[in-house]
Amino acid sequence: MNPAPGAILISDPFLKDPNFMRTVVFLCEHAAEGSFGFVLNRPYEHTLDELLADLEGFRIPVYYGGPVQVDTLHFLHTLPNDIVDGKEVTDGIYWGGNFQQVLSMIRSKTLDLEKIRFFLGYSGWGENQLQEEQDEKSWLVIPGEQYLVFHDKPELAWKDAVRTLGKEYAPLVNYPIDPQLN
Numbered sequence: 001m002n003p004a005p006g007a008i009l010i011s012d013p014f015l016k017d018p019n020f021m022r023t024v025v026f027l028c029e030h031a032a033e034g035s036f037g038f039v040l041n042r043p044y045e046h047t048l049d050e051l052l053a054d055l056e057g058f059r060i061p062v063y064y065g066g067p068v069q070v071d072t073l074h075f076l077h078t079l080p081n082d083i084v085d086g087k088e089v090t091d092g093i094y095w096g097g098n099f100q101q102v103l104s105m106i107r108s109k110t111l112d113l114e115k116i117r118f119f120l121g122y123s124g125w126g127e128n129q130l131q132e133e134q135d136e137k138s139w140l141v142i143p144g145e146q147y148l149v150f151h152d153k154p155e156l157a158w159k160d161a162v163r164t165l166g167k168e169y170a171p172l173v174n175y176p177i178d179p180q181l182n
Contacts, residue, residue, distance in 0.1 A: 001141045003030045003130055006090025008148055009037070010140040010161045013172050019067045020138075024161045025123050026076065026149050028087075028095045035125040038065040038074065040149060041157040044120050048106075051120070058106055060113060063154070066123030075102065076149060077116040090144050117150060140165060 001007060009025040020039070027037040040063065048060035051073065065074055077083055077094050082105065086097030105111035125133070133139055142164055151157040159173040 001143065003027055003035060003134065003139075003141055005030055006093065006144040008040075008142050008144045008161060009130075010142065010158065010165075012138050012140070013162075015138050020123070022158045024148060024157045025066070026089075026093075026144055028089050030130065033127050035130045036068075037123050038076065038117075038119045039063065039123055040117070040151065041154040043154065048118055052103075055103070055106060060106070060118065062118045062120055065119030065121045068122050068124040070121035072121060074119045074122060075099075075116055076119070078146060078150070079112070079115050082111075093144060093146060093149055114150060114152070140169075 003009065005027055007027045007030070009023075009027060011020045011023045011025075013022065015021055023042060024040045025037045026040055027035060029036050042064040044062040044064045046062060047058075048062055049055040049058045051062060062073075064070075075096065076089075077086065077097065078092050080086055080088070080094055080097075083094070083097035083101050086094030089095050102111065102116070130139075134141070140162075142161060145164075148157055148161055148164075151160065162169050162173050
């Protein structure tokens with residue numbers, strides 16, 4: 001599969017870039033002039049209430065979306081009827097939308113937190129950069145699935161994504177990060 005909006009990028013187990021080591025990235029846009037998405041399996045050290053003062057007491061997890069514009073907050077969700085103006089990236093997965101509605105739902109405790117993920121920053125690639133990285137075998141590509149995007153155990157998302165590739169890829173999940181240390 002080639003990269004496309006809604007695809008998931010699985011980092012090669014030997015990719016040394018600390019921003020993407022053992023990550024899964026959900027692509028929201030992909031074109032010759034550039035691509036962007038969000039790392040799905042890197043919890044950020046602060047919760048939403050620590051980033052937004054008016055949400056005190058709402059300890060909602062935030063994820064490190066990537067190394068670009070880490071002063072911006074983004075979200076993915078499956079709630080198009082509750083959060084208007086989101087962009088459907090792929091079958092039932094939306095990027096963004098009316099943030100005031102999100103805040104209102106948080107405050108009223110009506111937001112289903114299993115159907116939304118918040119990201120600080122994003123992952124971005126310049127013109128043809130992602131294709132070059134794929135040619136170098138830095139990424140494996142699979143269709144985006146809700147269970148991976150909203151994984152209930154994000155620390156297992158990389159292994160579970162690799163397993164979707166079939167049994168010939170299964171040994172990769174147990175490879176050490178640096179095989180030379182074995």
